[in-house]
Amino acid sequence: MAVRAVRGAVQLERDEAGHMHERVEELLTAVLTRNGLTADDLISIWFTATPDLHSDFPAAAARRIGIADVPLLCAQELDVAGAMPRVVRLLAH
Template sequence: MIRGFRGATTVTENEEKQIIEATAAMLDEMVSKNAIVPEDVVQVLISATPDLTKTFPAKALRVFREDWTYVPVMCMQELSIEGGLPKCIRVMLTARTDLAQQDIHHVYHEEAIKLRPDLKEEHQ
């Protein structure tokens, strides 16, 4: 079965190092909590809010995960919505898995926890 795995995080500054490290931490947790291996990944879509311009968040996969060389990754700009969460990076990773939908661990770090308060217990 192919399922979607969601994640989001925020940074405090529009700095390359912060963007890459925050994205890597979120992706690492998504991968470890859901036992995802590169061969099972269909694609990784990463969006960033318009206020993040110093680097591509997808660079985190290429810098910290050499075994993900052949995984298709795409970055895009998140919609600019009034009142939206600033300096936010979001991920939609699709992969083959045996996990039931309710057993998937979606990962929200920093201020992005506000995006899914219904998953609060998963963040503790």
Template sequence: MRGIRGATTVEKNESTEIISNVMELLSALVEANKIDIEDIGAVIFSSTPDVNSAFPAIAARNLGWTEVPLFGTQEIDSPNGVAHCIRVLILLNTDLPQKAISHLYLRGAVVLRQDINKEK
């Protein structure tokens, strides 16, 4: 099992933007890592306290991830954190080595991991 990380941000705390941006992130992670949805063990979403108009997991359901266990949580309200940020951790059953995994940080979240910034 491997973890695949990603994050994105939204400009506004609006349901449609949250769902759209998370769908974009999940789709990019699936493409970059050639993920077969059947191989996903679980997905954990977190969002900053200023993102609460929609559950990020709705995006996964909209993509057809109906059998994947999904969990959402809230980040701490850190004064040094990235505002309007949604993070994801996909737990994937795979034989790929860790170095073969592509982690993606989109929009304002690129600052979280500038060392591996692979923005699409």
């Protein structure tokens, strides 16, 4: 069986848990839909967030839309000067 990965990113307007959930849910749904995937196809998802986001874990949004049996991991992006602020990225396998 071949293993593939898909990625995506979203920029948040503000660091607020409810807003993060909405935007990450939209991102994850769009990535799965555009790639013809369901939760049963997933091995794992890595989420990263820029250092200015700390209101919640991006993975909490995945759990809220029913992705319950997939290992999820959150990490912080490098704090690089001039980088785009308030960004959540995902890499799904």
